[in-house]
Amino acid sequence: MSTEYLGHLLNQNNSKIVLLILDGLGGLPIQTGGPTSLEAAETPIMDRLASEGSLGQIVPIRPGVTPGSGPAHLALFGYDPLDHLVGRGALEAIGVGLEVRAGDVAARGNFCTLDNNGKISDRRAGRISNEEARPLVERLNEIKVGKVEVEVRHLREYRFAIVMRGKDLGSDIADTDPQQTGLSPLAPKASNKASENAALLFGEWIKKAQDLLVEEEQANGVTLRGFGSDPELPVYQDKYGLKAACVAVYPMYRGVSKLVGMDVVDFDGEDPEDEFSAVDTIWNDYDFVFTHIKKTDSMGEDGNFVGKKGIIKSVDKALPALLALKPDVLVITGDHSTPARMRSHSWHPVPLLLWAPERGLPDQQVSFGERACALGGLGTLPASDIMSLALAHAGRLKKFGA
């Protein structure tokens, strides 16, 4: 669903919009008949906002489709992910500060452990520490292939990002991670003619990397995945008339924000209070702030129902600092569900809270949770509709037609 029609309706004013994403917010009851993490969490502030505002639930991509983090955030930002396929490699590379321009090819890399027969025995190289991985990444940066420029940067633990720059590079290349142990890494394979040159060069790079790592006990191999380039998305300023900032800890979310033209804020700390205090420091300079809390998702992926509940409570506790800034519109939702029971992302619709004291239409719901959201006044809507709702509630959309 395209939102191009918004372009003709944009209206400038001094309103402020905050999009607060609790990653993987949605959940399932951990036991039949019980509450979800969100329903179980003590959230007096969110419950007040729910009772003053409107609830609903969002479908990240399409009904039944479980999203990765990249596409899920693109959808939240109003870009239909089926129309804008962006390789995770590009997102992570940009997120960690690498430049990815049109024509470059980026990928996510993993260190892995290869056995004597060249088969993968550990896809994550024993989850080696940052301290172990960093010097290895430095050595990888010395590899030269063809006439292209290659830059590698460490992400976290066994993960790195890689960008190749040069002429005639296409990014339609399949992952080299065979997704299971006991198999050899795959050779990079181009899905079209235009990407054959890059696939060849990446193959050469991987060979040299393997030679260079041969003495390592754990990280003696690499796999590459999520090949992609700059998708050249229309930026927030043009699409929505918003000067937008991103307050997020993790590279991936900083990356996807940059892709849509947000300024990424640097700050210390990782807790909700740290993030909201970072929002405070830039408050006067922006119309729109995207704030991202990662740990709800991490707890869900760890199967930690109680831990997820705790993170949600800690966000609620920190919220007064954000509310003190008096946003005109505050949207609280997730990019997707991550039920602790499933230990993974899921397709379930995500709870949505829209609070806009000036222009909101309240519904009958008085607490923030999955079942209340299913009965909310905003109904069930695609994630990509959130931005137009936020703009409208901020008084930033003109009438369509006379």
Add this chain to the structure above:
Amino acid sequence: MSTEYLGHLLNQNNSKIVLLILDGLGGLPIQTGGPTSLEAAETPIMDRLASEGSLGQIVPIRPGVTPGSGPAHLALFGYDPLDHLVGRGALEAIGVGLEVRAGDVAARGNFCTLDNNGKISDRRAGRISNEEARPLVERLNEIKVGKVEVEVRHLREYRFAIVMRGKDLGSDIADTDPQQTGLSPLAPKASNKASENAALLFGEWIKKAQDLLVEEEQANGVTLRGFGSDPELPVYQDKYGLKAACVAVYPMYRGVSKLVGMDVVDFDGEDPEDEFSAVDTIWNDYDFVFTHIKKTDSMGEDGNFVGKKGIIKSVDKALPALLALKPDVLVITGDHSTPARMRSHSWHPVPLLLWAPERGLPDQQVSFGERACALGGLGTLPASDIMSLALAHAGRLKKFGA
């Protein structure tokens, strides 16, 4: 809304999905303030499934659009009927065992009664019995026109199916039934150049049929409708990775199932228990079973509110046999609404129940009925989204993007 993206996400496992369709399930209160047939029916099993699972309502085609049975089932199967126009003739012909290949033209035929002036006095030839109609159909099979092959097969009572095979046949031909008595049957009229030859040949065939039936008292005329060919739909195995079976009594539903690549199961009996017992016999050989109950619709069309309620109750009573098979996902819904008060199909959204004990997100609803479904956690969604939801809840869809 295309669902082509699903192709990249398919995941194989051993899960079993059942799609149980109560034809024309949705209804209206027969008197103001009262319950619908579904709400009035005693359905302890469905109510338990509703309280453990999630409810919602589906829009068969588009809001306000009353569907015929063919398009309504295509939508349930995940094919947007606006993109896949299939003539009812093709569906019924295939359903009764006739071959309809690409390039053939099929139609539904009715015997009718013509008066001395050639005007229709009864559009259904006094609803002649199977016994009376069968020999007439045999005689129709002897008609020869042009260089094409024509095959006619009896359906039920005054209805038959006809298929024409040959060169240069198009199927964009208007119905010849004028839809009211006192008018002559219309000549078959092509809507495009490519169908002119076939329209001419069908015209010739009708003339010969009329000559041949001239001595009949009731069935002395014929009308043709729902001209169509094999739409060459992508089949279930390719589209969803599912080995699919159809358990249905009526030809039309068996036909549409064949069109999408389902195997049609032969069995004795017509009652819900007979159908569920047929499901049992093929359970180990299939991933997906579509089971179709016709009589809810027939009762609705007869204006029999109480009869429809009784059919729903009888399905509920038979359900334990289906549940004993332990499906991973059970979807219970209808192809459209058939309110007894309207004595016809209608556009109203259709109650939807999705039960998936492993992966379902329960809502607050505890009984299966129109009003509970309007408050259900699945929201209001296009019928063509059901398959992706079912696949997701069966663990058969991978993550989209990283």
